[in-house]
Amino acid sequence: MKKWKSYFLVLSLSVTAIFTGCSNQEVPSAAEGKQPAAEQEGPVEIDFWYALGGHNGEVLEGLVKKFNDSQDEVEVKAAYQGDYYENHSKVLAAVAAGNQPDVTMVEIGVIAAFADAKVLADLAPYTQGDEEKYIPGLMKNSYWNDKLVAVPFNRSTPLLYLNREMLEKAGLDPKGPKTWEELQQYSKALTKQEGGKTVTYGFSTPIDIWFYEALVFQSGGNILSEDGKSLAINSPEGKAPLEFWNGMIKEGIMKAPPGEKYNAWDVAKQDFINEQVGMIFTSTGDLKGLKDNAKFNVGAAFLPANKDYGVPTGGANLVMLAKSSEEEKKAAWKFMKWITETEQTIPWSLETGYMPVTQEAVDSDEMKAADPNFRVALDQLQYAKPRPMVPGYKELQEVIMTEIQRNVLGQATPDEALSAAAEKAQKLLKK
Amino acid sequence: MHRLAAYPLKIVERILLIVVTLVFVFPFLWMMLTAFKTLPEVFRFPPTFLPEIWDFSNFMKAWESGPFLRFVFNSFIVAVGVLILQFLTAVPAAYAFARYRFPGRNLLFGITLIALMIPPQVIFLPIYVQMSGWGLVNTLWSLILPYGASAFGIFLLRQSFMQVPDEVIEAARLDQASEWKIMWKIMVPIAKPVLVTFGLFSFIYHWNDYFWPLIMTNSDAVRTLPMGIAMLKASEGGKIWNVIMAGNVILVFPILIIFFFAQRHIIRAFIYQSK
Known part of the structure; x- marks a missing residue:
């Protein structure tokens, strides 16, 4: 019943978000202290909303902490926002209100709906070809109208x-x-x-x-x-x-x-x-x-x-929100790039069971030494088809x-x- | 003759009561027992009833999975804060609806009843935008203020205020009591069982509420207990049912205590309502 309600919610929300999202576009969000970029000192803070509870959520929090400790330009504030569907509705509501996160997870079957509502940023200016590193079989739900709007993250099959x-x-x-x-x-x-x-x-x-x-x-x-x-x-x-x-x-x-x-x-x-x-x-x-x-x-x-x-394939991709400032977007990409790099995706995969997202990781000795069952999913990717990409x-x-x-x-x-x-x-x- | 016929009926009634009680109690019991089992035992088939090994560490695991003390504190602030606000708004509103005749009374009451029928999921977006405009998103205020007036409370109290005999109020007025005094000193004490019942309903609802805190908050500092428990649930992979159930036991414990103390009033309120 509860689940059903949240589906209905996402449904009605996407409609509302499309309307309110457009009309709100130019209004700066006064409330949720998004200061002008230039005056900020210290690291750029970005919000990352995720939808993994339990063990996988803990592994993810661990990675975020590692990222924050590894450098001092970007500070990622990660927040759990319920399951995929709850996170989707929250993100759309937040976009309408103007206090959206900078990076979030979106279930791959819903990316088209988000992209169509013009909520997602075009990633190409930031990735500059870096998306080549991802496994092609996992990129099939990443493009909308030929624009790159998402990169694979916690992917399953x-x-x-x-x-x-x-x-x-x-x-x-x-x-x-x-x-x-x-x-x-x-x-x-x-x-x-x-x-x-x-x-x-x-x-x-x-x-x-x-x-x-x-x-x-x-x-x-x-x-x-x-x-x-x-x-x-x-x-x-x-x-x-x-x-x-x-x-x-x-x-x-x-x-x-x-x-x-x-x-x-x-x-x-x-x-x-x-x-x-x-x-x-x-x-x-x-x-x-x-x-x-x-x-x-x-x-x-x-x-x-x-x-x-x-x-x-299934699971979720990482997306960047279109309404974030240029500085936040740059910082957001830094984080998205880092967390999907071979060095991170291998332990992420081994500890959660999701697939590693880079080709390099698949060919690595660590993944080859892993449980042979694990390889099955990767080998099966050659037969993978995208989930339908329509809003x-x-x-x-x-x-x-x-x-x-x-x-x-x-x-x-x-x-x-x-x-x-x-x-x-x-x-x-x-x- | 009469007594003889009544006796088997009593037995049937008792049996029915026991069956219904079991239906309601069993899920609770199962939750409690699961909270003490080890994970392999949880998954065993056929299931065991009593835990073979009583595993108390599940409670520690649940408690340590996040800032649970903070969650409990927030839950209390929100549930009590909402209750106080609702009490302050529902009493005067119900008194006015029950005891005054003024133009538009029925229309206003009708609108109040409509509010009773709209689930929060339908109206949360405008409220969210409004709260965001005031800078209150991700604060405890955003969990309390939108629930400041309860249509259910107004409705329930109005019904019980209407049952107070006119003579009581007239007598008070003859004694020069102000309307304010009549409301708080006469009406409220008479409606005590209803107030306790309403308070309990409201408290339980906001104590257990998952949806609203999920939407309105982004950080652990202002989150409530149900969010902490939802975080125990993995979206994919194995669910640690014993720890999740331990978290749920922690969640319902305060409610059970309150219910235990308020029981007498609740039963009275319902008997009163059904008269």
Whole structure:
């Protein structure tokens, strides 16, 4: 319920921010002491709003402290602002009021909406080609109208997690299934019933837009038409994932975890740890948590292929706010550049499970020496596709998710669900 | 005959009460028990009911994860500050709505009721911009001032003020008591159970509120307890449920204490309301 509210909020906010954002443009923010640049002495202070709680948040705070201690020109004030969605709404509200941060994290599926609202600064004048260092597979959600508006930071991608021991015991290849058919066969072999009740399911995945996108890509399809003006999933490629999931659920070998949004993810992970399911889809970001809590050998593999392999990427990018002063922007870039450098991205990756963002880091000995599961995500990047980059996708992804869930719950046929989504998409994409 | 029929009914009533109580108490109990478990035990299936090893360190971990003492202090200032302001605005407003006839009374009361129906999520943006204009964003004021008047409080108090017999007020007026005195010395004491109930509702709401502090504050110095607890939650990766639940126990503890002491008044207020 709460989550739902915040989606609605972001939705309504983006609209308001576009209006108020424009009219407020020239009014200097009197309130939140942004002094004229010239008179300032000492380090330039910049605000950095982030959306990572728990362990990952602590690692991030540690990096910020290291940056502040390493030089005396820029002082970064980092502040936790809730989850991605809460941070998004806060940033938009702050932009409207004129006390926005200078750097923040934006979830990659929402970057287009932010860029379209003219909230983000063009980074090219500051990076001056430095963006070459990033892994190309992670840059696909960084451009808007050919302008560089974001750099990769805490990035993830979906993986197939395997209970290796369970697979071995069932006489299956512990490397895991490579295709949809194999996934189905493996799931069947792993599913166990006791007294007419399923005690172990072969496979489980949250019915989430992220995994649906992956399966559409694997089927050779796309979420949006090429011009970005209509939904492309009302097609055989869009239907294939639903039929695949429905078939496995009907066969009793796949469990669709209950719960809204991230709650379903938690259920899937918990079932995996408790060995009630043998294989799950979840994020690279879960690698460490699952390894620490599982009593068995946790393996990771590519998401199985239909026509081909395919995954979206996820997580958040770093952006600079357009309303910051020139001096703040320069300082902001200094920080953004530093925290995404190979030297920082390696420990960041090793401690959080997010992917390192520079090519140099991927080729480094440290990353090569890391857990082989870790490499899987990096190797899979060659099949990565960007998440749809249109402003309306922020809301549209919720629409699609609702419809595919309706289908999986048996409340609508795949055709009904997808054409309902396509119809609603017409309005959202016209904006 | 009558008594015989009543007896089984009593038993059914008791059983129903016990079932409903269990439904409400169980999540609390589960939170408490989880707060004492080790992480592997939290994830175990089938779940254990009582912790096998009582792990008290979760509370220290939660407490040390941020400036919790500061959060607790801020939460108190905000919840109490809001309560005082609401009390000062709701009593005169309710008294006027209940006891005076003036043009536009019904319209004004209707507007007040509308305020009751609008969730803060809808109106936070203009308030945020206003607070920002006054330079109050990221201060405790931005958490207190916007909640200075409570439509719910006005509504609740008006209902109870209306039930005070006219004779009481007329008698007071004959004794030359000022309106001010009637309001504070006669009406308020009569409405005490309702005031306590309202106070508790308001306190709990602002003590638990996550949304408003999230929007209005940017630094730990002015943040409240629910923000501290949200920070325990990782967005991706494993969630440390035992520590999160320990944080939640810390969060609800003051409310349980207050409820314990105010219980008598609350029950009276609700019986009174339903008459």
